[in-house]
Amino acid sequence: MFDLAQDGRIARISLNRASARNAIRIADWADLADLAERAVAEGARTVIMRSAVTGIFSAGADLVELEALPGDAVGQRRMRAAMCGALDRLARLPVATIAAIDGGCFGAGVALVMACDLRIGGHMAQFAIPPARLGIGYPQEDIARLVALVGPGQAARLMLTGERIGADEAHRIGLIESVAHSAHGAVNNLATLCAESSPTSVAMLKRAIAAAAAGERSGSVYDEAFERAFDGADFAEGILAMRERRAPEFGA
The missing domain is CATH 3.90.226.10 (2-enoyl-CoA Hydratase; Chain A, domain 1)
Incomplete structure (x- = not known):
């Protein structure tokens, strides 16, 4: 099939x-x-x-x-x-x-x-x-x-x-x-x-979009995920790539 x-x-x-x-x-x-x-x-x-x-x-x-x-x-x-x-x-x-x-x-x-x-x-x-x-x-x-x-x-x-x-x-x-x-x-x-997007961001945003579609406007789980992302390797790579004017290369 x-x-x-x-x-x-x-x-x-x-x-x-x-x-x-x-x-x-x-x-x-x-x-x-x-x-x-x-x-x-x-x-x-x-x-x-x-x-x-x-x-x-x-x-x-x-x-x-x-x-x-x-x-x-x-x-x-x-x-x-x-x-x-x-x-x-x-x-x-x-x-x-x-x-x-x-x-x-x-x-x-x-x-x-x-x-x-x-x-x-x-x-x-x-x-x-x-x-x-x-x-x-x-x-x-x-x-x-x-x-x-x-x-x-x-x-x-x-x-x-x-x-x-x-x-x-x-x-x-x-x-x-x-x-x-x-x-x-x-x-x-x-x-x-x-x-090519950050896999961490994609997973986080998908959860948030699904929650929003179900009527959720806020929640500590989503707030904490948003805040923690700034400490992640993907954010560091994204910022560096933007400063260097190149495409980001996110890890697994």
Whole structure:
């Protein structure tokens, strides 16, 4: 389902299940989180999520598995727990994560890209969240991420109607950060910039952004992290690099 390629500080995880338009099975979720964590353990400072299949990012959850869930309470809980657990692990990675979306991105595929820090859509990207068209719901954690990105009104529009929108509209409402002719090409510059940033700062800022999105405006944990950073090696290197008019070279 997933291929991992790592080039120095940048890792690329590609969805590669062409026969099912990159539909994600229950067991695939843990594999995805495992690969992302492995990439970080092996030195990646940026993780890109992309598709290896032309024209589709992900069709969402695997319909064959969904059709088997009626009457299976254990399977229902397993499906929700697998999806939510993997996306929480992805969101908690201490490095930058960027989704490159060229083609269709639907249902659980949207949940996947929302768990990333940044989302870049190609001009052919399309998005839809169709649970109301299937008579089901959406995990609360993913609804929270959607509302944080687009607000409750646009979240209601997308979820209650299942409307399909293009890249420009997704950008307008805040579901993605930018639109490019090719998302795969556009993410490379962002990934390089993130990989060159201080890993200490990236991890600290990601925690603070997540807290702010959850409604936290202040907290001693974040205040202490901000203050301690001035004593760190990364700050010393950043200041020195600025004075020497060169790019900083942060350690592990």
